[in-house]
Amino acid sequence: MKIIAANNRANYNFIISNRIDAGIVLTGSEVKSLRINTGSIRGSYIIEKNGELWLSNCFIKQYQNATDKNYDPSRNRKLLVTKKEFNKISGSIKQGGFTLIPLSLYFSDKGFAKLSCGIAKGKKKLDKRETIKKRDWNIKKQRLLKNN
Numbered sequence: 001m002k003i004i005a006a007n008n009r010a011n012y013n014f015i016i017s018n019r020i021d022a023g024i025v026l027t028g029s030e031v032k033s034l035r036i037n038t039g040s041i042r043g044s045y046i047i048e049k050n051g052e053l054w055l056s057n058c059f060i061k062q063y064q065n066a067t068d069k070n071y072d073p074s075r076n077r078k079l080l081v082t083k084k085e086f087n088k089i090s091g092s093i094k095q096g097g098f099t100l101i102p103l104s105l106y107f108s109d110k111g112f113a114k115l116s117c118g119i120a121k122g123k124k125k126l127d128k129r130e131t132i133k134k135r136d137w138n139i140k141k142q143r144l145l146k147n148n
Contacts, residue, residue, distance in 0.1 A: 001107070001108060001109060003104055003105070004034050004039050004104075004106055004107065004113075005039045005041045005042075005105040006041075006103070006104040006105075007042065007103050007104065009042075010101055010102075010103050012123075013123060014099075014101060014120035014121065014122055014123060015122075015123055015127070016103070016120045017098070017121070018092075019103065020085055020117045020119070022053065022079040022080055022085075022114065022115050023080035023081075023113070023114055023115075024055065024077050024078070024105075024115050025078040025079075026060075027068075029062070029066035029068060030063070031113060032063045033061055033062065033063040034060060034105070034113060038061035039058070039059065041055075041059075041102045041105050042059075044058040044059075044102050045101065045102070046101065046102060046117060048090060048093070053079040053081060053086065053100070054079065055077045055078075055079055055102060055115065058077060058102070058105075079117075092119050093119075097122075098119055098121055100118070100119055100120075101120050102116070103117060103118045
């Protein structure tokens with residue numbers, strides 16, 4: 001598994017309850033561009049339209065040797081999930097308070113481009129402070145154990 005892009009702020013801003021892997025519909029030049037690590041999912045989000053999931057605002061730079069004249073690097077890209085997974089996702093989103101966020105973009109062992117998504121709930125400011133305190137305490141604890 002080769003990670004192309006990761007959303008590092010996702011664990012800070014959201015409480016992730018479930019993780020789902022989805023395929024992405026890409027053109028050939030987009031796959032070649034991703035193979036040389038020119039993709040970003042910072043600020044991207046997932047929307048549901050007409051019973052399908054779409055990845056919006058995901059930036060994939062145009063491949064250098066591509067001949068696409070009207071290439072849009074931030075176009076909407078369709079996500080491929082099973083019907084069972086889609087029903088699970090849509091049910092939890094409609095339940096209230098949950099959203100679907102992209103966590104990482106990677107190539108699977110078979111060479112397919114995949115997107116790891118998380119069903120998440122937004123953190124409040126207090127929760128973010130607790131996360132920072134826990135992280136700092138774990139760092140201090142490691143230093144104390146190392147020195148003793």
